[in-house]
Structure formats: structure tokens, C-alpha cells
Amino acid sequence: MARTIKVDCWWIYGNILLDKQYYWKPNNCLILLSGLSASQYLSEGKKLIDEGISDLLPNGKAYPESIHEAMRYSLLAGGKRLRPVLVMAASEAVGGDRQAVLPFAVAAEMIHTYTLIHDDLPALDNDDLRRGKPTNHKVFGEATAILAGDALLTQAFIVMTRAAGMESVPPGCILKATHEMAGALGSTGMIGGQVVDLESEGKPITAETLEYIHIYKTGFLIRACIRCGGILSQATEGQLNSLSRFGAHIGLAFQIIDDILDITGDQEKLGKDIGSDLTKDKATYPALYGLEESKRKAEELVEVSIECLKEFDDRADPLREIARFFVQRTF
């Protein structure tokens, strides 16, 4: 008899798909994965993204130099490039071409980097280390860091809307995808999550609020990357719904693992301060549920995410592999 597990992640659906709960049968999740391993796929994708960033960012000598140096400093500081790779993998899952969505993939990394620069500012998280290097404001000063974040967010929109390199994508799809991305980043999306995160520091919060923070602050951008890949490659409504559910689950799983790595991770591998959640008295999954239960929740979410792709053929294998990588990662 198939065991039925209730996955309690209604926030994901609460505002998005209007389901209150989602049930899954783990026996259905035995999907054989083929092709490239997640790490090979990620490493190939990272190379493509890094080249794209160089092409789509004003070079460090462009006037005024200081802002371009600051933008490049954080954007080229490394990072897994997970979000852009998800744009490409989602595109391929519905038969699209990773090259055609490269501008959006690069934009996703610009957006992610903008959020890191602003999050690290003294007025917000006041962090000193990011991607193994001093944070942007530590090197360039607060004023330049604020403007570098603003400029990266803006550059992302320049890149997403310029249509060059996306000739095979109808303008209506580019517009829809840009709107999708913007929506995920606004005050009722990612910024909403950042606000609640900041306001919750040092206070006891409910599991519901914690889930809100994780889903909005981290999950929304991840889900938008996946949806944009689908939209640009003209996914059907059904495919887009499945990709949304996939993205919502792995987005939350990713942040739970981030919480865990803040306790158990290797500072050198992660490239950021370890234990900073604890120092700042931030609510996390391990603090609320313990390490083991948090790990189990993340694994469950990933299994559910893979189940969401059951209608997809092996072109969705990279997405499935990346989902598995999300819970196995150590950095």
C-alpha cells in the first residue's frame, strides 16, 4: 500500500495555486535520472552564465569606473549560478533552447547579486563576508554599494527587455516573463519577505511566519526563474502550472538547507559567515524543528517537486537532478 504523506506547505499554495494542502505518494517518485549529473550540468551552465555576464554588463572601465567595478566585484565573486541554471533547465524541460533564454538567466544572477549587496548593508544584515570576499560596502563604501545594488537590478531589466539574443522569442513572451520576474521581486514578493525577516529578528515567531519569510524572500525568485524559462520557451498553461509547483517546493527546500548549512556548513566552502542566523537571533527551520526534522522536510519537498514533473519527459532530467542537488549540497 502506498504511504501517503501530508506535506504542510500551504503558504506555497495559499497565495498562488489556492490549494490548501498537497498529498503525494513517495512510491510514485522513483524516477530514473539520466544524462548529465547535476554537478556537470551546473558546471556547464555556470561557464555559459559567466560568459554571458561579461557580455551583458558594462565593463569595469566604463565611466564612471567605481560603480562598474563595484557591480562586477560582487557579480563575478563566484557563486553557484543556481538561479540562472534553473532558467535554462526549465526552458529545456519544455523543449526550449538554453541559448535563447541566456539573457534572462544572466539577469537572474544580477537580481540575486543585487539582493545580496543590499541585504549585507549595515542598515540591514550588516554582513562582512560574502562569496568568500569582503562584502560590497566593506570594499566600496555604503553609498556605492547601495547604488551598485540599484544598478544591478536596473541592468537586469535592461537585459531582460532588450530582446537582442532572444530573436526566437515573441515580444509578448519576453514582456510576460519580465512581468513575472518583476512581480516576484516586489513588495508583495521578495521584498515583503526581506521586510518580515528584518522585523522578526530577536522575536519569537510562528512556523507560519517563518515559512512566509523563506518562501517570499528566497522561494519567489527561484520559482520566477523556473517560470520565466517556461514562459520564454512557450510552455503550455499545464506545463507552467507544473513548473510553478516544482519551483515553489524547491525554493522552500533550498532555504531550509541554507538554514541547516548556517549551522553545519564549512565557512570556507560557503564563502559567508557561519552561525550568523544564531548571532542575529534569526528564526530558522533548525531552531524551530531541529536539524533532523528540517533535513527531512527539505527532502520531502524535493521529492514532491520531482513528482510535480511527472508529465515531463527526460528533457526535464536536469531540473530533477538540480532538485536533488539542492538537498545534498554542502555549499
Place this chain on the structure above:
Amino acid sequence: MARTIKVDCWWIYGNILLDKQYYWKPNNCLILLSGLSASQYLSEGKKLIDEGISDLLPNGKAYPESIHEAMRYSLLAGGKRLRPVLVMAASEAVGGDRQAVLPFAVAAEMIHTYTLIHDDLPALDNDDLRRGKPTNHKVFGEATAILAGDALLTQAFIVMTRAAGMESVPPGCILKATHEMAGALGSTGMIGGQVVDLESEGKPITAETLEYIHIYKTGFLIRACIRCGGILSQATEGQLNSLSRFGAHIGLAFQIIDDILDITGDQEKLGKDIGSDLTKDKATYPALYGLEESKRKAEELVEVSIECLKEFDDRADPLREIARFFVQRTF
């Protein structure tokens, strides 16, 4: 014999239209203006914009409330709504409908407000008063002010790309206009101007650098508003070039008058600290050229801007009237 005056504003063209200089004959500029006065047109436009803002911004009770209160605080603090009115007037100048470009007009005000909030931050200009009220960070704290700025910029892109309310505009035009706006705001546009402005404080600068700051920091957004109005209303390439030149000239004129009002203006009318340029040892037109010569330059620029519209019929009168208002304004 017609007197030929050399208008020295090559920065405007340097990077944009590739002309080095622009000559004009003032005798050709005698254009009879008709219809609504600038102040009537501005006041009508302001009403429309204020209604649009209410519709296109999450309300103050949306979760999380603090960020929405902060966004609304600065956006609804008043202001002339000049930039959005320029979007509408440019659209009408090429036969478009002001209602069809309202989302872009509202977005322009969101963008302008984001720049004010970030500019006023302690790490940047450290201003206490804006639009007659305490600045955003004085009321909500630095963290919320940074995020409110981010959220307003993002909301502008949400509004520009959502296509709703712009059904008569082809998606390709919306995309092109969004790209135009983003380009004007980036590190080689407005943010570039902000960076050079900050880096120039307390240093002797050349007239060329001052012109760069004014055109990039202020002029680019004004020019983009006018171009977006044209693009959305399917202006011809020729019309768009004329609108660009018009916008470049009035953009610089606007900032020169701003410099003058920082010395001669009425703090209550302006709603911001007077004399702050002097306190911060900022380079300004009056500091470099004196008050009279600065006023003359601004008037010249406005006359040239009106000349740029010589191919347009009386539907461009609001644009012409607003240009004249730019040099006559006292707030």
C-alpha cells in the same frame, strides 16, 4: 540678420545623437502657444496621475504593512508630477491617448520617488526634508527606506510590463519603452550621474563634469519619459528623434533651474532644504556661471527645445507649454 547662438550642450548629443554642437536661430522660435496653460495641463495631469498611483500601488494595509506605508508615504507626499505629465504630453504630441500611457506615467513617478528616497539616505545626500515632510529614512528607518526605494523601482517595472490598461499598445512597443526607461536609469545613465555627483562633492570640477552630472542624473529620466510617451504611441523615427532632442534640452534646463532655486527659492514652496548644494559643497550652474548666466542658459535651452518640435502641430502645445513652465517655475 538672424543672430546665431551656439548652444554648448554637446554632452546631450555626445552619446546620443552624435552631433557635437547644435545651432539655432532665435527668430525661428516665435511659436504661438494655444490651448490649456501649462499650469492647467499640469494640474489636470496631476489629478489623473494621483488616481493612477492609488490604483497601481499595493494599498497601505497590504502585508507587510510597514513597507507599503513607507512606499506610499513618499509617493503620495505631493510633488509636481512633471515626469508623468511629460509621458502623457509626449504621447498626445504624436496623436496618442494619455489614458493609454497612464501606467508608464505612474511608473515614471515611482521611479522618480525611488531615486529621491535613496538619494536622501545618510550614506548619500543625508537629507532630512523632502516634499515638505521628513525624508523616508527619518520616519521609517534606513533599512525600510532602502527597501522602499527598491520596491518602488520594482513596482515601476511591474506596472510597465503588465500590459493591463495598455491594450491598445502592441507588446513590442511596451517592451521597447520598458527597455528605454531601464536604459536611462542604469549605471551608464542616471546612476552614473549620481555616482559622479557624489564623487565630485567638495572638489573643483569642470563645466563638462557638471554638465555630465546634470544630464545623466536628471536629464536622462526626463528624456526617457518623453521618448516612452512617443514609443508607446508609435511615433515615427523622425518624431522620436525630435522628441529626444526636445527632452535632452529641457532635462538640462530643469536641473539648471533646480540649482538656481536651491539659492533663490522658497523653502516652503519647494518642500526641501534650501542651500543644501552649498552646504555639501556641490558644484552647480550658479556656482560656475553665476545666477544671471545660469538663468540665460536655461532659457536658451528651452527655446532650443521648442525649436526641436517645429514639425509638430498644436497637439504638441502642452509639451511646449511645459518647457516654458520649466524656466518660469518657482517650486
